[in-house]
Amino acid sequence: MDIIQESFAQLYPEKALQHQYLVKYSGRFKDFNAQVRYTPQRLEFRLSRKWRPISKDIQIGLIQELLNKVFRTNVRTTNIDVYNIFIKKLHLVAPKTKSDPLLSASFRRLNGQFFADLLEEPNMVWGNGIRKLGSYEYQTDTITIAESLRGSQELLDYVMHHEMLHKQLKFSSNGRRACHHNAEFKRRERAYPHAQQLERQLQSVVRRRRWMRMLVG
Numbered sequence: 021m022d023i024i025q026e027s028f029a030q031l032y033p034e035k036a037l038q039h040q041y042l043v044k045y046s047g048r049f050k051d052f053n054a055q056v057r058y059t060p061q062r063l064e065f066r067l068s069r070k071w072r073p074i075s076k077d078i079q080i081g082l083i084q085e086l087l088n089k090v091f092r093t094n095v096r097t098t099n100i101d102v103y104n105i106f107i108k109k110l111h112l113v114a115p116k117t118k119s120d121p122l123l124s125a126s127f128r129r130l131n132g133q134f135f136a137d138l139l140e141e142p143n144m145v146w147g148n149g150i151r152k153l154g155s156y157e158y159q160t161d162t163i164t165i166a167e168s169l170r171g172s173q174e175l176l177d178y179v180m181h182h183e184m185l186h187k188q189l190k191f192s193s194n195g196r197r198a199c200h201h202n203a204e205f206k207r208r209e210r211a212y213p214h215a216q217q218l219e220r221q222l223q224s225v226v227r228r229r230r231w232m233r234m235l236v237g
C-alpha cells in the first residue's frame with residue numbers, strides 16, 4: 021500500500037479510492053507547503069520538497085488533511101493530530117533569514133507591550149498582495165504585512181499585533197476547518213487600544229485601493 025492508499029483507507033475504512041492519483045515533491049513550493057488539485061477522476065498532491073524526508077506518519081496526516089478538503093469531510097485521525105503538532109513546532113526550525121527595520125521595530129514595540137517580550141522574532145517581509153493586509157505562515161514562521169501600511173505606524177502595529185496573536189496562539193483544529201480566530205484571539209484583539217477605530221481606518225485603506233474586501237489572514 022502506498023502513502024495515498026494508506027491515508028485514504030484509514031480515513032474512510034468503508035470506501036474504496038476511485039481516483040487516479042499522483043504525488044509530486046516540488047522545489048518550487050515554500051517550505052512545508054502542500055496542495056491538492058483534483059477533478060472527479062484524478063487527485064494530484066503537490067508537496068514541498070521539504071516533506072520528503074519527514075516521517076511517514078506525519079505525511080499521512082498531511083495527505084488526510086488534504087483528503088478532508090477534497091471530499092468535504094471532517095474526519096479526525098491520530099495522524100492528523102500529529103501533523104498539526106508538527107506544523108505548530110516548525111517555527112522552531114524555520115531558518116530566520118528575512119527581516120526589515122520598520123517591521124522589526126513594530127514587532128519589538130508590540131512584543132514588549134502585549135506579549136511580555138516572550139515571542140521570538142519570526143521572518144518578516146512586506147507583501148504586495150492586493151487582498152491581504154497581513155498574514156502569518158506557520159510553516160516558514162513568516163509575518164507578511166502589506167506595503168500599503170508602510171505609511172502608518174498605528175495601522176501597521178494593529179495588523180502586526182493580529183499576526184503576532186496568530187504566532188502565539190497557533191490554531192485549534194478539528195478536522196477540515198482549522199480555527200485561527202478563536203474566542204481568546206478575538207478577546208485579545210478587541211482589547212487592543214482603540215481597536216474599533218483602527219478597524220474602521222483599515223477598511224478605508226482597503227476602500228481607497230478599491231480592494232474587494234479586507235482579508236487579514
Ligand SMILES: [Zn+2]
Binds near residue numbers: 182186201236237
Ligand atoms: Zn487572522
